[in-house]
Amino acid sequence: MIPLGWYLIFSALLFCVGLFGVLSRKNAIAILMGVELMLNAVNVNLLAFWRYLWASKVDGQVFVAIVLVAAAAEVVVGLGLIISAYRRRNTVVADEMDMLKG
Amino acid sequence: MTGLQIAFLAIAAVTLASAVLVVSSRKIMHAALWLVLALGGVAALFATLEASFFAAVQVMVYIGAIAILIIFSVMLTRRVMEDAGPQNTRYWPAALVVSLGVFGGIFFLLLQWPGFTIEARPVLEQGDFLVRFGQALVSPDEFVVPFEVASILLVAAMIGAIIIARDPSRK
Numbered sequence: 001m002i003p004l005g006w007y008l009i010f011s012a013l014l015f016c017v018g019l020f021g022v023l024s025r026k027n028a029i030a031i032l033m034g035v036e037l038m039l040n041a042v043n044v045n046l047l048a049f050w051r052y053l054w055a056s057k058v059d060g061q062v063f064v065a066i067v068l069v070a071a072a073a074e075v076v077v078g079l080g081l082i083i084s085a086y087r088r089r090n091t092v093v094a095d096e097m098d099m100l101k102g
Numbered sequence: 103m104t105g106l107q108i109a110f111l112a113i114a115a116v117t118l119a120s121a122v123l124v125v126s127s128r129k130i131m132h133a134a135l136w137l138v139l140a141l142g143g144v145a146a147l148f149a150t151l152e153a154s155f156f157a158a159v160q161v162m163v164y165i166g167a168i169a170i171l172i173i174f175s176v177m178l179t180r181r182v183m184e185d186a187g188p189q190n191t192r193y194w195p196a197a198l199v200v201s202l203g204v205f206g207g208i209f210f211l212l213l214q215w216p217g218f219t220i221e222a223r224p225v226l227e228q229g230d231f232l233v234r235f236g237q238a239l240v241s242p243d244e245f246v247v248p249f250e251v252a253s254i255l256l257v258a259a260m261i262g263a264i265i266i267a268r269d270p271s272r273k
Contacts, residue, residue, distance in 0.1 A: 002110050005218040007151070009209065010114045014121055014144075016205040021125030023197035024190045029175055030130055033137050036168065037121050040144045043156070051151045052220060058231075058238045062245045064156060068163060069252040073259035075168045079175045080263035087270065092179045095191070 007048035014041035028082045028094045032075060039071040110150055117143030126190075134176050138169045155232060 014037060021034025043064050050060025086092050120139040127133035145160040191197075212218055238244045 001104065001221040002107055002150070003218070004220050005212065006110060006114075007147075008212055008218070010118070010147075012205055012208040012212070013118055015208075016201040017118065017121040017125055019204060020194075020197050020201040023200060024194035025125065026191055027130055029172060029179065030125075030133060033124055033133060033172060036137065036164075036172075037124065037140065040141065040164070043160075044144060044147055044151075047148060047151045047153045047156065051153065052223075053217075055152075055223070058235045059245075061153065061156070061235055062238055062248065064153075065159075065239070066248050066252050068156075068159065069256060072163055072168060073255050075171060076263045077259050077266070079171055080267040083175055083178055084266050086179045 004048060004052045007044060011041040011045040011048065014038075014044065026093050026095060028085075028092050028097070029079070031094060032078050032082070035078075036071065036075065039067065043067055106150065110147070113143055113146045113150070117147070130176050131173075134169065134173045137172065138165055141165050141169060155235070 018034045018037030018041060021037060022031050023034075025031050025034065046060055046064050046067065050064075054060055082092060085097055089097060091097065117140050120136045120143065123136040124133045124140060127136060141160065141164045145157045145165070148154075148157040148160055239249045240246050
């Protein structure tokens with residue numbers, strides 16, 4: 001059987017890989033991909049705790065469902081913003097989008 | 103080393119390797135495709151955790167919608183950023199140090215917790231779990247409020263994204 005710690009270490013590693021992607025990539029879409037990795041790590045963590053500690057209740061799964069919905073909504077809006085900013089400024093490099101005035 | 107442990111280690115290794123390739127690929131199209139593999143690995147892990155509903159939802163929503171959207175926007179914004187230049191910022195070693203520090207901190211904290219090595223107990227009541235999940239989402243004394251708020255969030259995100267990404271030449 002798999003100890004709970006394996007899932008927790010895995011989700012911590014996935015979270016830190018996503019964190020590195022967010023902090024170090026230039027392309028705004030690559031930063032969004034890092035955010036998605038972090039959200040998936042959180043989901044793995046939540047479901048691991050649900051399975052090992054509260055498997056008879058549904059609370060953990062409702063939490064994961066809400067996180068999934070929030071992640072989907074955030075990706076949609078983020079990509080809309082990136083494409084709109086790309087149309088105006090002709091760049092997707094996050095460093096170059098530093099002035100609000102378009 | 104049981105079969106389930108070997109399966110977990112294999113899935114975790116594939117997922118982490120593809121996640122590292124997502125954040126370090128030179129061409130962003132490759133990174134988007136490695137993201138698809140990483141999300142598939144996470145779906146397989148959901149299956150090992152006996153959360154079969156979320157394994158299916160992960161494939162449908164994350165791979166089938168979010169990853170496809172990301173690939174679309176990569177294709178729509180391809181012309182400007184040359185895939186040959188440096189893809190990481192100048193201060194990526196500092197980001198690496200921060201990430202490793204965060205992981206070290208989490209790992210250190212997890213070692214202090216006594217429940218770190220507990221094993222999964224077999225779930226006794228197995229029947230119609232999905233019915234209970236659905237009832238919990240709409241029952242007034244359980245989770246109907248977060249459910250409705252999430253629905254409003256989705257509608258708002260949809261309307262907002264349509265307005266934001268609308269073609270500016272059409273008035």
